[in-house]
Amino acid sequence: MKLRLVIWMPVLLCCLIWPAWAEEVEIFKDLAFEGGPWLLKADKLVYHTVDQTYEAVGRVTIRQGDRRITAEYIKVHGPTRIAELEGNVVIVLGQDILRGRTGRFNLVTRCGEISEARLFLQRNHFHVTSALIRKTGDDTFHAEKCVVTTCDADRPMWSFYSRELNVKLDGYAIGKATALRLGPIPVAFLPAAVLPVKTSRQSGFLMPIYSQHRAAGTVVEIPFYWAINNYMDATLYQMVVNKRGYLQGLEYRYAWDKDSGGAARFSYIRDGREEAPTPHRYWGIAMLNQNLPQGWSAKGTLDIPSDGQYLYDYNYGYLGLDRLSRSWAEDYGRNLEQFEVKTRVSGLVLTRNFSQGSVNFYGQYYRPLYSDISRPLDKAPSLNVGTLLLPLGSWPIHFHLNTAYTHYYHDYGLSGQRLDFHPRFSLNSRLFGTFDLEAVAGWRGTGYRVDSRDAGDDLNKYDGRSLYDVKTGLSTSLFKDWGRSSGSAGFVRHVFQPRVVYYNYQNFNVNRIPQFDPFDYGWQNQVTKNYPIFEGEEPIGGINATTYSLTNHFLRRSTSSTGLPHITDLFWSRLTQSIFFNSSNYGLDGQPQPHRRMSDIFLETMAFPIEQIGLGLDTGISPYHEGLSRMDVNLLLRDRADRNHLNISYIYLKNYANQINSSVFLDLFRSIKVGFSNQHTFVSGKKLENKYSLIFQRQCWGVSLNFADRSTDKYVSFSIIIPGLIEKSHAPSQGQQVL
Numbered sequence: 001m002k003l004r005l006v007i008w009m010p011v012l013l014c015c016l017i018w019p020a021w022a023e024e025v026e027i028f029k030d031l032a033f034e035g036g037p038w039l040l041k042a043d044k045l046v047y048h049t050v051d052q053t054y055e056a057v058g059r060v061t062i063r064q065g066d067r068r069i070t071a072e073y074i075k076v077h078g079p080t081r082i083a084e085l086e087g088n089v090v091i092v093l094g095q096d097i098l099r100g101r102t103g104r105f106n107l108v109t110r111c112g113e114i115s116e117a118r119l120f121l122q123r124n125h126f127h128v129t130s131a132l133i134r135k136t137g138d139d140t141f142h143a144e145k146c147v148v149t150t151c152d153a154d155r156p157m158w159s160f161y162s163r164e165l166n167v168k169l170d171g172y173a174i175g176k177a178t179a180l181r182l183g184p185i186p187v188a189f190l191p192a193a194v195l196p197v198k199t200s201r202q203s204g205f206l207m208p209i210y211s212q213h214r215a216a217g218t219v220v221e222i223p224f225y226w227a228i229n230n231y232m233d234a235t236l237y238q239m240v241v242n243k244r245g246y247l248q249g250l251e252y253r254y255a256w257d258k259d260s261g262g263a264a265r266f267s268y269i270r271d272g273r274e275e276a277p278t279p280h281r282y283w284g285i286a287m288l289n290q291n292l293p294q295g296w297s298a299k300g301t302l303d304i305p306s307d308g309q310y311l312y313d314y315n316y317g318y319l320g321l322d323r324l325s326r327s328w329a330e331d332y333g334r335n336l337e338q339f340e341v342k343t344r345v346s347g348l349v350l351t352r353n354f355s356q357g358s359v360n361f362y363g364q365y366y367r368p369l370y371s372d373i374s375r376p377l378d379k380a381p382s383l384n385v386g387t388l389l390l391p392l393g394s395w396p397i398h399f400h401l402n403t404a405y406t407h408y409y410h411d412y413g414l415s416g417q418r419l420d421f422h423p424r425f426s427l428n429s430r431l432f433g434t435f436d437l438e439a440v441a442g443w444r445g446t447g448y449r450v451d452s453r454d455a456g457d458d459l460n461k462y463d464g465r466s467l468y469d470v471k472t473g474l475s476t477s478l479f480k481d482w483g484r485s486s487g488s489a490g491f492v493r494h495v496f497q498p499r500v501v502y503y504n505y506q507n508f509n510v511n512r513i514p515q516f517d518p519f520d521y522g523w524q525n526q527v528t529k530n531y532p533i534f535e536g537e538e539p540i541g542g543i544n545a546t547t548y549s550l551t552n553h554f555l556r557r558s559t560s561s562t563g564l565p566h567i568t569d570l571f572w573s574r575l576t577q578s579i580f581f582n583s584s585n586y587g588l589d590g591q592p593q594p595h596r597r598m599s600d601i602f603l604e605t606m607a608f609p610i611e612q613i614g615l616g617l618d619t620g621i622s623p624y625h626e627g628l629s630r631m632d633v634n635l636l637l638r639d640r641a642d643r644n645h646l647n648i649s650y651i652y653l654k655n656y657a658n659q660i661n662s663s664v665f666l667d668l669f670r671s672i673k674v675g676f677s678n679q680h681t682f683v684s685g686k687k688l689e690n691k692y693s694l695i696f697q698r699q700c701w702g703v704s705l706n707f708a709d710r711s712t713d714k715y716v717s718f719s720i721i722i723p724g725l726i727e728k729s730h731a732p733s734q735g736q737q738v739l
Contacts, residue, residue: 052078095122139169151700211717217242262288277307300348308369357387377408475499522586532578643667658682
């Protein structure tokens with residue numbers, strides 16, 4: 001009997017305890033868990049058949065999909081499916097991690113609690129430290145007597161202490177009895193606090209800005225961003241201006257698809273400063289790029305300030321022209337007009353492209369900012385129909401038609417309509433296998449219907465015009481390769497292109513043209529009267545001239561890391577001069593602009609000696625020993641990562657402008673960045689604007705300090721950077737659904 005007992009004892013023990021070493025096994029195979037089966041692995045794994053319990057010791061891992069729990073000891077109870085966790089507990093939920101000393105976790109509900117815990121949300125770099133953190137749902141947590149921060153340090157630079165905190169992933173963390181701490185020192189108490197825990201666009205306050213102005217006094221901005229849905233958002237801009245009043249701004253944005261979107265902004269202040277041009281000051285502005293059904297598209301711009309000084313007085317913070325123009329240029333591909341533009345233009349264009357041409361409906365509204373500026377006539381509706389170059393059979397001749405109708409209106413003086421019809425024939429041919437010949441001949445017929453709001457105007461003096469235009473050009477291209485060999489894929493190519501073009505555009509009687517559009521008269525003013533005729537900028541009439549140009553282009557061909565050819569620009573230049581067979585041309589004011597028979601010599605250059613350096617020089621020199629008529633110099637230096645750059649531009653227009661602009665941005669150290677920009681005019685010897693900026697940013701906090709010195713104002717601004725909590729706004733997502 002004793003012998004039988006000794007023989008069967010190991011068998012009986014195997015029925016009670018089933019061990020495994022370093023093997024991953026599926027537990028509770030008879031149950032279907034939401035999310036898939038749970039797999040358990042450990043140095044030592046024992047299953048107790050009596051109470052249906054798994055007991056694992058040493059490097060224990062239990063996982064389900066991207067969920068993973070590790071600890072030194074785990075015991076999973078069969079009836080309750082609750083895992084008891086001890087020793088270096090780590091729960092990984094996708095990118096989020098919950099750590100602690102001990103805890104409990106329900107494999108069915110995927111909820112549980114961890115003691116001496118720390119929750120880390122990767123996407124927002126969000127830390128929550130507490131004596132006990134409960135996972136209350138798939139994306140919710142609860143903590144008591146906890147510390148919240150985005151700093152990685154054990155002693156964070158800033159943190160929130162909350163008596164009770166509820167966290168929802170991709171939502172918010174709501175705390176009760178919350179205190180803001182700088183280091184260990186409490187500096188503010190809040191009965192309740194709401195902190196963003198989102199990775200997508202989120203509603204909330206943007207970065208507040210504090211600034212001190214010489215003209216406006218203390219200025220505080222606290223904007224609120226509202227993420228309406230994936231396709232729309234809005235921002236409320238609250239600005240308290242100490243010496244002027246309260247300024248309220250509102251911006252609405254939407255995204256229709258990847259090519260369509262729009263934004264509209266309006267700001268208003270009842271200005272209490274006595275020197276203000278008007279007490280009611282505002283700025284309404286909008287930008288639109290929109291695809292429409294049936295292949296139509298719309299582009300629109302609205303720009304209506306209350307007065308000419310508004311854009312100068314409030315060019316700071318979120319509502320300033322500089323900041324908005326840069327932002328909208330990135331989003332919509334075009335800038336806003338700068339301060340110097342005294343007549344603001346608003347317009348809308350509807351376009352439909354066809355296989356052989358295009359149709360454009362458009363309108364323009366002009367708003368002069370000063371009473372002494374004459375207001376151009378508004379245009380609406382206007383229509384332009386143009387064709388591409390249409391071949392005429394097998395001949396090397398093409399036909400092009402451009403037709404335009406415009407209705408001009410004003411609240412006083414002349415108004416009326418203009419119809420312009422301009423067909424052209426072009427011949428393109430290659431002569432002797434070397435020269436490219438381009439000959440263009442056309443006829444422009446323009447008719448007017450003139451109305452007047454003023455009695456006594458002689459409407460019979462106006463008449464249409466019939467003009468011919470002829471343009472003939474001859475050019476060739478020569479090239480030479482440098483450094484090219486049979487075994488080398490890289491070389492430098494020099495392309496040389498001489499070109500000569502003759503223009504003959506018929507004269508017309510300017511006095512019989514109604515004053516609808518200055519471009520109906522001519523193309524020159526006092527500044528440009530001695531400029532040559534550039535390609536693509538031909539005038540309407542009154543031209544008899546020849547223009548020659550010499551173009552040099554150096555290109556480098558190399559092979560990329562993927563083996564594909566790579567072409568880079570090294571140097572480009574063009575020398576241009578016109579020889580006139582008349583002594584004056586039409587001016588924009590309808591008066592003749594006398595000029596020399598030989599125009600200024602214009603040299604345009606762009607050089608890229610290396611990828612990080614760009615240099616441009618445009619200059620005009622008089623052949624009559626009158627010196628420079630124009631100079632435009634641009635220099636750009638940057639590093640490979642584009643973290644440091646220097647940009648200098650100088651522009652000189654004889655008897656008009658003499659100004660230098662420069663900007664420097666340096667990423668000096670890991671935490672310190674500095675910037676400087678300067679605008680100075682030599683005409684009056686005044687600095688237009690100097691800007692200085694200093695950014696100090698660590699992993700979880702930072703400060704931005706800015707100083708601006710303008711001819712009309714000086715100010716200092718200060719803002720706090722707290723990544724993950726005080727967020728900047730994001731553009732709406734680009735969707736396909738109809739709003």
